[in-house]
Amino acid sequence: MNEERCAYRIRQTLNHGLKDIPPAAARRLEAARHLAIARQKQAAPQEALAVAGAPSFWSGHHAPYLKQFLAALALLLGMWISFYWHSVQYINELEQVDSALLTDELPPDAFLDNDFFEWLKDDSSEE
Numbered sequence: 001m002n003e004e005r006c007a008y009r010i011r012q013t014l015n016h017g018l019k020d021i022p023p024a025a026a027r028r029l030e031a032a033r034h035l036a037i038a039r040q041k042q043a044a045p046q047e048a049l050a051v052a053g054a055p056s057f058w059s060g061h062h063a064p065y066l067k068q069f070l071a072a073l074a075l076l077l078g079m080w081i082s083f084y085w086h087s088v089q090y091i092n093e094l095e096q097v098d099s100a101l102l103t104d105e106l107p108p109d110a111f112l113d114n115d116f117f118e119w120l121k122d123d124s125s126e127e
Contacts, residue, residue: 021029110116
């Protein structure tokens with residue numbers, strides 16, 4: 001209701017100042033108004049066809065849901081990329097440890113020793 005009263009006051013102020021406009025400026029304003037109305041009439045049928053046809057998924061009441069869906073999809077994609085990147089790094093670290101163990105001067109019988117596995121578990125828990 002407050003907006004309607006504000007619009008009414010603005011309209012009254014503009015109508016009151018209408019008497020002070022010179023005739024040449026009034027003619028220019030009238031020509032600009034007719035030009036704007038003509039352009040609006042040309043744009044209206046295109047808009048009406050878009051509304052009259054099947055509802056567009058990109059512009060309509062589905063738009064907020066589409067934005068939420070795309071945001072969730074981006075979040076899931078980011079999580080998947082993060083998981084993949086960390087798993088690749090973990091595999092690379094395991095490869096480095098395996099390569100270091102295999103290139104070490106340790107005899108193969110040491111790998112069969114149960115104490116060696118206990119030592120590996122104790123050593124890895126300290127990190």
